[in-house]
Amino acid sequence: MQENRVLLTGGAGFIGSNLADKLIEMGKEVVCIDNFSSGRMEYIDHLMSNPKFSLVRADLLTEDVSEVLKGCGCVFHLAANPDVRLGAEDTKVHLDQNVTVTHNVLEAMRSQDVGGIIFTSTSTVYGEASTIPTPEEYGPLEPISLYGSSKLACEALISAYCHTFGMNAVSFRFANVVGPRSTHGVTYDFVKKLKKDPRTLQILGKEPGTQKSYCHIEDCVSGMITGWESLEGAYDVFNIGSDDYIFVKQIADIVSEEMGLEGVEYGWTGGVDDGRGWKGDVRTMLLSNDKLKGKGWAPRFDSEGTIRDAVRYIISESG
Ligand SMILES: NC(=O)c1ccc[n+]([C@@H]2O[C@H](COP(=O)([O-])OP(=O)(O)OC[C@H]3O[C@@H](n4cnc5c(N)ncnc54)[C@H](O)[C@@H]3O)[C@@H](O)[C@H]2O)c1
DSSP: OEEEEEEEETTTSHHHHHHHHHHHHTTOEEEEEEOOSSOOGGGTGGGTTOTTEEEEEOOTTTSOOGGGGTTEEEEEEOOSOOOGGGGGTOSSHHIIIIIIHHHHHHHHHHHHTOOEEEEEEEGGGGBSOSSSSBOTTOOSOBOSSHHHHHHHHHHHHHHHHHHHHSOEEEEEEEOEEESTTOOSSHHHHHHHHHHHOSSEEEESSSTTOOEEOEEEHHHHHHHHHHHHHTOOSSEEEEEEOOSOOEEHHHHHHHHHHHTTOOSOEEEEOOOBTTTBSSTTOOSEEOBOOHHHHTTTOOOSOOHHHHHHHHHHHHHHHHO
């Protein structure tokens, strides 16, 4: 087994492609699996000529990827459907793309004796936490979205595989991650909408909107590497976020300002369930980063800096 060779699922996606860059920079040999359902070739094009990088186009839901795992020391498992809103319309998509896909990955690992998995979970596993900032030991975990429930099910599966089959794993519960290459989320939506109509912005929910923590992609990737390298024992969980949170209205203000727009009229939809953007939308989210800070990591960006950087990138990309 080559410890230096790693499998990266979802490597053509937003977080995956940024992580691929980091792993290559660290001297790892990266085998990327992606079905390009939301991933983009342009995010990994620059890696295609690198002998340490290889791409396998495969669907983890329907294809057996055991052979691809041969010689890999561990798996960074990012492939998933990350759209929280979708669960209220389609109750099966997260079960398939998140839970079943994770089970398929674990089975492929077991068949090839691959022992380590690094999993990307989410703050939504906490549901409406009554402790803010929310630490990893918070409970009981009561997700309010099908997406959150699917990620919690994945965490549980991974933990059980570790204890049953001698694997080891770390799950990372991310705040909202944004930055270069992000293709979804509120910041992305606002830039797109304001490019179309710079005078008015329709915002989901009730003013001032939900209040959440936004994590810069650089902090997300560096946090994953720190957590992975410091793993002791069979299984551990780490939060990764910024140290503060902001309202949706502040995001709208930042996006308008970065786009050089004045006097944008905000039209609030009123939302659902007393002002949330959509069914399953958590009202307040801020994670405690203390556990990962204890391993030597700290976020470089606050929520505002994260949003500003993301807006600049989206503007520069969309011309
Ligand atoms: N972006 C965030 O704010 C955030 C927050 C918490 C957790 N996460 C998690 O981080 C991971 C990466 O998220 P992202 O924001 O980069 O999303 P993304 O949609 O950009 O990346 C997901 C990648 O997985 C691929 N993929 C999806 N289903 C697949 C399948 N069946 N087979 C093969 N490839 C498949 C997609 O093509 C895409 O490249 C996801 O697991 C997501 O749930 C993201």
